[in-house]
Amino acid sequence: MSARVPPRKPALLARGSWGETRRIADILRKETVGGALLLIGAVLAMIWANSPWADVYEMARDLRFGPEALHLNLSLATWAGDGLLAIFFFVAGLELKREFVAGDLRDARRAAIPIAAALGGVAVPALLYLLITSGVEGAARGWAIPTATDIAFALAVLAVIGRFLPAALRTFLLTLAVVDDLVAIVIIALFYTEHLTPLPLVAALVPLALFTVLVQRRVRSWWLLLPLAAVTWALVHASGVHATVAGVLLAFAVPVLRSDKAGGPEAGPGLAEHFEHRFRPLSAGVAVPVFAFLSAGVAVGGLDGLAGAFGDPVVLGVAVGLVAGKPLGIMVATWLMSRFTRADLDEGLTWIDMLGLSILAGIGFTVSLLIGELAFGPGQDAHVKVAVLAGSLAAALLATVILRLRNHTYRRIHQLETIDRDHDGIPDVYETDGSTATGR
Template identity: 55%
Template sequence: MPAPTTASKPANDRRFLGRLSLPERRFVADALRTETVGGVLLLVAAIAALVWANSPLKDAYAAIRDFHIGPAALGLDLSIQHWAADGLLAIFFFVAGIELKRELVAGELRDPKAAALPVIAAICGMAVPALVYTVVNVAGGGDLGGWAVPTATDIAFALAVLAVIGTSLPSALRAFLLTLAVVDDLFAILIIAIFFTGELNFAALGGAVVGLAVFWLLLRKGVRGWYVYVPLALIIWGLMYNSGVHATIAGVAMGLMLRCTAREGEEHSPGEHIEHLVRPVSAGLAVPLFALFSAGVTISGKAVSDVFTQPVTLGVVLGLVVGKAVGVFGGTWLAARFTRASLNPDLAWPDVFAVASLAGIGFTVSLLIGELAFAGDPALTDEVKAAVLIGSLIAATLASVLLKLRVRKYQALCAEEERDEDHDGIPDVYEEHDPEYHLRMAEIYERKAAEHRERAQLAGASRDEADRPA
């Protein structure tokens, strides 16, 4: 994370989980606010699905979930569940693509040195859960096909947990969790594209590539209007679905094409503007509906006990709870150790472990990968979904306990971050610890004063011209 600017800070010192820059802090706050609301809706949708699927109305739930709709001639006669997983989640991955592009060009990932730590943490946070799953299933004679299920992190669900428990997590920890999730999403996308692509239809794939090229060209030419891009995006999505490549990849590709750097005269880049418009649709509609039609599994005492006795489901639970925490924490510690990055003195390594435990909440993408991995076995698919739900619940509980132990420290840090005694809209901590701040403010004031004097002189000259006799 970016280090705070201090007069005495050595040039070669790198601070991990230090204070964010003020613009980055504001961006993270806005992004996390939307994700938190979406996470709460996701939580409500998941609970509603479980209650519905285990109520006397469970037959109605199954009938709606399996109801097919769509043009069969275009290869899109899909069930409601598939429309949610393949269609609505394309919106979620479109936003993920924009987030990734922004991180690469304007966020934490633009600097290779700063990016090394969250990237290594994310890689270890996916490799260790996969290893845990593999070891459990090799030892128990289970199915190795689900190795990717416990590798994903659900940032919306993780932030919903934070909202529910009311933890005042410092902005640096929240930003680390967000960056970690963005990198995690990237590798999850690669896993889906590489390992869960079926038999390829090269004609449809070629059409999707041509559509993406047209999409890119229109963006470069500065063409505007949703009525141009939305129909084109639907065509690209339909072609990608029929190509055999998972349709959500189309969303990622289009998100990565958007420009995420602001030009002169622009308050926000096109990517940030579109993300601001689409994120509420993703977090408030697409992901909750996916959860509603994917999380509805029948839960019984025997089903719960089977989760901890069958190698496939036990591997998923241990991968999420143990593998994620150990992987993210271990990767972070190793990266900090070998890049000589020092931990923010206001925080401690147990704080990092608590956030690493939150990464074990692998709801949305884990459910999706579970459906893809065991598509031919509906019973096993439901068991894996139950394991994802139970593993995510255990990880959320563990993280909540760990974060509650430090809640007073976090509240004090957040209060310090928010303190603004001069009411100028800029937290005092950014002024007190930056010796160049007042010099920059003086330069800005002088520039504005010069512009004001110049406008006054021009206005005076115009009046003199008007008063002069013809």
């Protein structure tokens, strides 16, 4: 009879269970590729928008198509923001539900620290933005722009830094980004819905309910599910609520755990994991890069144009919020939680690692650009785009410097996390600390 493993003391940067670590590593590989494509899309957009053919880029963004009778005669840029990003938020919703139902976040002690860090990373940049833009007419609408973390962009930076970053750092960043996505969804639904039409919103409950019934019965037939999802999306769009919210509602309907033949729940992957495997490559490889390509293009106008942009309090508010507010909020919230829970950093890690990770979370690209468009409207958010791009780039460079300084330590931890003396497929460190309990 094996000895009972005592519960682990909560850690600020814990590697988690072996099952979660392996699953997160798979997610991060896909998101890293998506991050590289996102960067390519953004760079191409910037080059095109500042070339002699800039008018062609704007014409492509403004190209309209779709049925007018269904309120879907939209520009190409709007289709990317409302349509393609619904796929992104569908995958984010699946990941969020997975974490809280079957992942390490179902443990309240583990969940408390990254949730607090994410909330701190939303509140402080928003407050800094409002402080800097105080007295500027209409600027307050952009308060949520510097609150988001772009996980794909951040992971692309991690891939450049090196492949030896400890599992604890990657896990904490992904967990924080998942909670960050949930906050972004709530913000978009509550604060960026200007004209609500109740009838389509109520009508959307019908296809959503049918979709829920089918997925709860483990139906995977795309010819049944996709039309219901499309109708739900179209009705939410017609209601005035941002259509990406439909992606989250659909994701929350999907079961995380599979069922046995008797109909009862059974621990193990369910339909959510199946959908995530199918749609994550579409989200990371198509939806987000295309949105970046159609949103990031802004005419800078040379050094004079940049100087003029940074004279705008909105630009300063967004950039300072991302580069300073985001890490400050995460660090303060994490430190307070460490005092309250008496949690320690994992072995080998220090507060400088938390600082590097917090600065990396200041990369706010995809959702920040989306909120910028919602706050100021397409065509009126050029300065916001400059601020998001500049702030995200500065955060990426600062995080790279800090994390690279710790590369020797990360190599040592990586070696420890890959030793498997008994050759059972599970690194020894996950067996000796009792962390194989979840998801082995």
